[in-house]
Amino acid sequence: MFKPKSVAMVGASATPGKIGHVILQGLMKGFEGRVYPVNPHEEEILGLKCYPKVAAIPKQVDLAVIAVPAKLVPQVMRDCGKKGMRGAIIISGGFSEIGNKALEDEVRRIANKNKIAVIGPNCLGVYDSYSKMDTLFNPRYKMERPREGGISFISQSGAVGAVVMDWAGAEGFGFSKFISYGNALNIDEVDLLDYLGKDPSTKVICMYLEGTRRGKDFIKAAKRVSLKKPIIGLKAGKSDEGAKAVASHTGSLAGTARVWEAAFRQAGVVEARSMPEVFNYARAFAEQPLPKGGRVGIITNGGGFGVLATDACIENGLEVPPLAKKTAQEIRKKVPSYATVKNPIDLVGDSDYLRYEAAINALLKDKSIDSILCIVLFQTADIDSRVISVISEASDLAKKPIVCCAAGGEYSRLHSQLLEEAGVPTFSSLKAAADTLAAITYYDEFRKSVRK
Amino acid sequence: MFKPKSVAMVGASATPGKIGHVILQGLMKGFEGRVYPVNPHEEEILGLKCYPKVAAIPKQVDLAVIAVPAKLVPQVMRDCGKKGMRGAIIISGGFSEIGNKALEDEVRRIANKNKIAVIGPNCLGVYDSYSKMDTLFNPRYKMERPREGGISFISQSGAVGAVVMDWAGAEGFGFSKFISYGNALNIDEVDLLDYLGKDPSTKVICMYLEGTRRGKDFIKAAKRVSLKKPIIGLKAGKSDEGAKAVASHTGSLAGTARVWEAAFRQAGVVEARSMPEVFNYARAFAEQPLPKGGRVGIITNGGGFGVLATDACIENGLEVPPLAKKTAQEIRKKVPSYATVKNPIDLVGDSDYLRYEAAINALLKDKSIDSILCIVLFQTADIDSRVISVISEASDLAKKPIVCCAAGGEYSRLHSQLLEEAGVPTFSSLKAAADTLAAITYYDEFRKSVRK
Numbered sequence: 001m002f003k004p005k006s007v008a009m010v011g012a013s014a015t016p017g018k019i020g021h022v023i024l025q026g027l028m029k030g031f032e033g034r035v036y037p038v039n040p041h042e043e044e045i046l047g048l049k050c051y052p053k054v055a056a057i058p059k060q061v062d063l064a065v066i067a068v069p070a071k072l073v074p075q076v077m078r079d080c081g082k083k084g085m086r087g088a089i090i091i092s093g094g095f096s097e098i099g100n101k102a103l104e105d106e107v108r109r110i111a112n113k114n115k116i117a118v119i120g121p122n123c124l125g126v127y128d129s130y131s132k133m134d135t136l137f138n139p140r141y142k143m144e145r146p147r148e149g150g151i152s153f154i155s156q157s158g159a160v161g162a163v164v165m166d167w168a169g170a171e172g173f174g175f176s177k178f179i180s181y182g183n184a185l186n187i188d189e190v191d192l193l194d195y196l197g198k199d200p201s202t203k204v205i206c207m208y209l210e211g212t213r214r215g216k217d218f219i220k221a222a223k224r225v226s227l228k229k230p231i232i233g234l235k236a237g238k239s240d241e242g243a244k245a246v247a248s249h250t251g252s253l254a255g256t257a258r259v260w261e262a263a264f265r266q267a268g269v270v271e272a273r274s275m276p277e278v279f280n281y282a283r284a285f286a287e288q289p290l291p292k293g294g295r296v297g298i299i300t301n302g303g304g305f306g307v308l309a310t311d312a313c314i315e316n317g318l319e320v321p322p323l324a325k326k327t328a329q330e331i332r333k334k335v336p337s338y339a340t341v342k343n344p345i346d347l348v349g350d351s352d353y354l355r356y357e358a359a360i361n362a363l364l365k366d367k368s369i370d371s372i373l374c375i376v377l378f379q380t381a382d383i384d385s386r387v388i389s390v391i392s393e394a395s396d397l398a399k400k401p402i403v404c405c406a407a408g409g410e411y412s413r414l415h416s417q418l419l420e421e422a423g424v425p426t427f428s429s430l431k432a433a434a435d436t437l438a439a440i441t442y443y444d445e446f447r448k449s450v451r452k
Numbered sequence: 453m454f455k456p457k458s459v460a461m462v463g464a465s466a467t468p469g470k471i472g473h474v475i476l477q478g479l480m481k482g483f484e485g486r487v488y489p490v491n492p493h494e495e496e497i498l499g500l501k502c503y504p505k506v507a508a509i510p511k512q513v514d515l516a517v518i519a520v521p522a523k524l525v526p527q528v529m530r531d532c533g534k535k536g537m538r539g540a541i542i543i544s545g546g547f548s549e550i551g552n553k554a555l556e557d558e559v560r561r562i563a564n565k566n567k568i569a570v571i572g573p574n575c576l577g578v579y580d581s582y583s584k585m586d587t588l589f590n591p592r593y594k595m596e597r598p599r600e601g602g603i604s605f606i607s608q609s610g611a612v613g614a615v616v617m618d619w620a621g622a623e624g625f626g627f628s629k630f631i632s633y634g635n636a637l638n639i640d641e642v643d644l645l646d647y648l649g650k651d652p653s654t655k656v657i658c659m660y661l662e663g664t665r666r667g668k669d670f671i672k673a674a675k676r677v678s679l680k681k682p683i684i685g686l687k688a689g690k691s692d693e694g695a696k697a698v699a700s701h702t703g704s705l706a707g708t709a710r711v712w713e714a715a716f717r718q719a720g721v722v723e724a725r726s727m728p729e730v731f732n733y734a735r736a737f738a739e740q741p742l743p744k745g746g747r748v749g750i751i752t753n754g755g756g757f758g759v760l761a762t763d764a765c766i767e768n769g770l771e772v773p774p775l776a777k778k779t780a781q782e783i784r785k786k787v788p789s790y791a792t793v794k795n796p797i798d799l800v801g802d803s804d805y806l807r808y809e810a811a812i813n814a815l816l817k818d819k820s821i822d823s824i825l826c827i828v829l830f831q832t833a834d835i836d837s838r839v840i841s842v843i844s845e846a847s848d849l850a851k852k853p854i855v856c857c858a859a860g861g862e863y864s865r866l867h868s869q870l871l872e873e874a875g876v877p878t879f880s881s882l883k884a885a886a887d888t889l890a891a892i893t894y895y896d897e898f899r900k901s902v903r904k
Binding site for chain 1: 469471474545546550589590591593594595596607608609610611612614615618619621622623660662686688689690691692693694696697698700701702725726727728753754755756757758759760762763764765766767772790792794796798801829830831832833859860861862863864865880881882883
């Protein structure tokens, strides 16, 4: 599915903007395998010879990407079976999601009989940043594609996945694979979870789920996988009204909020409660080590932010313990008397990067601190980009996670981006930073509890 | 304080980057009153004649901005009293916040004896976007100044206020006044609340509080003011650990979370739980009408987002009721059969701006819907900036609040900004959008309950 040597694009179109055109264009950008457009009405599309049907392609083909009207899909699938293909991605909609269950069942019979593994129908398909396999039909100028990296995303909703990919592309986070699996003809979330669990280029798995047809298998697979790598789950349809909306969307059984929360907890899935949380947690898992516990050291150059950060950590079940005597003494030596050397450490408004260096280095050595939340207000006169070297160097060497908070206008945004690019997850909200530290702490606790 | 005809800048400095230089520069940009630098060691600063002391200024002066070492402040204040000045903003730190209570008491005695109203000490001072009175010493290239508008902000922490101002400046939201009041010598949050309650250019009041010395007066004043205009309160130090951090920061008594929550509720203060919430709520109050109730109509072009939005509304105590029959019929006529015409309304991935127009207009007429949450995924092939005209025109005419959600990379961000500039609060997070609708609904309910 992700690294085919050759792909037949069935339903390729010569008309710019049409789905069959956008997908063909996508496959011609970077993907190294051979691409065969299939369309009985064209001789050539985008400079490639076009075939009237799959059977007419002279060579062996690994995978079919199918974007033809629903009623033509069974015949295309039969052709693929005769051609000996083992995989198909059916983009076309018009099946069970609009009540056309009989047609979907027919396609499933053909697929299973011919041993064709199918992603879809009614989906966006797949994106692989390494092989550049890309069937997403959102135009590239509207939806950015992320660079290579360790985050993979399984999504029951194409739209949710598209937004996350676009976000990651814009912010510079690395992705491995994205799979929008639609109606799950014969490959579902459980199969995909198992697959990504074994995929060496996937370090973190994100899932958007509205429901599952295989609850027990899902929990088993998730538990198995989450011992190896973190799984972040966003469950939609947790309210009664949301569950009704699910019924009109993917037709899944949403299940109750409590059942899902329990299932996630049992399987060690880190639950995100919103889309931005999925993204925040994934960045932290991909970029930072896991904390050994929940004791957070807070550094700030604005006292109010220290107080708010403390509240946010406590609300999340984290601790903000007093500093060890030795740590306080070490910092005291290097900061003026009007700085507050407690936890939170307030380096005050005239702090420069050297005070940050002193505080971070002392916290890294302190065995009673498991992670660092470092707030930098770039509005102040004495802070400049040198603080970014200090933090990113510490983050490279550290065996404790470091996350940052920096909020404000353009100057602050630029510096936040530089921190991000240096691999330090940086948030404009203290709550987001604390939520994220809590998420990676929770995952570490789960792994320890299972290993005992 | 906000519109003096003349200002003495005591502690003006000729050295770029020094506080007394940055403030003087700020006062020379746009502020129309006369500015007199005071510094015994200079003849002229930035082209202005410099006076050795306040008494040497030949004309009457309304206000002193004081940025000299703490120990010199009493003498400066005596000079101001002799000069007949009625207001002073003391930027200087080094008083009760570092334990120097005696010096602060001395300054208070002098101020009260001479009837000088004082903002500070230990503060950033004030900013007024109309008079351009600006004592903030954050350099302008690091901290943007917001344009004229209806939001005012009272902050016990300079840093928190600075970030909000910078944010507003970058995002283009209008501010009226910002006041960082520091140690509250003889003007505190209660006085400022009363003042802004009467200030015609202030439509929405935001407060960052760590504590108050006048709990009962605060509740009374807040209740009086919040019947006229919304107050958004962010209380820091709600956890025990946060309260300890408050003691090291402003030395206030933080009070327990429950007491504050009850006080806010009693006084009709809309409680924000984080900095971004303050900002989100303020935008919605400033730009949109109040809803008549909690029934939300949701529009989306991505089904998953409709489900998540429904969950987020329900979690916030809002309702997502079924559409009235007439509304559904009206929309049905203008959208294809595969669209879902329920609440949430899913216009599906190939929706153009015309489907949005049909859905919004129908919801505006529907008496069983009080507010609209409109999700636009700009990643899709058929959406472009025409949907912005549709939404912003509806928002201009509407007597119901409309908020938007649009998430993603650069293309989506640009379009979100255009929506914002058209006066439609636009969020990248569904949770933020639902939280905000809940906040303005809560405020309307408070006002109705008091009026009964």
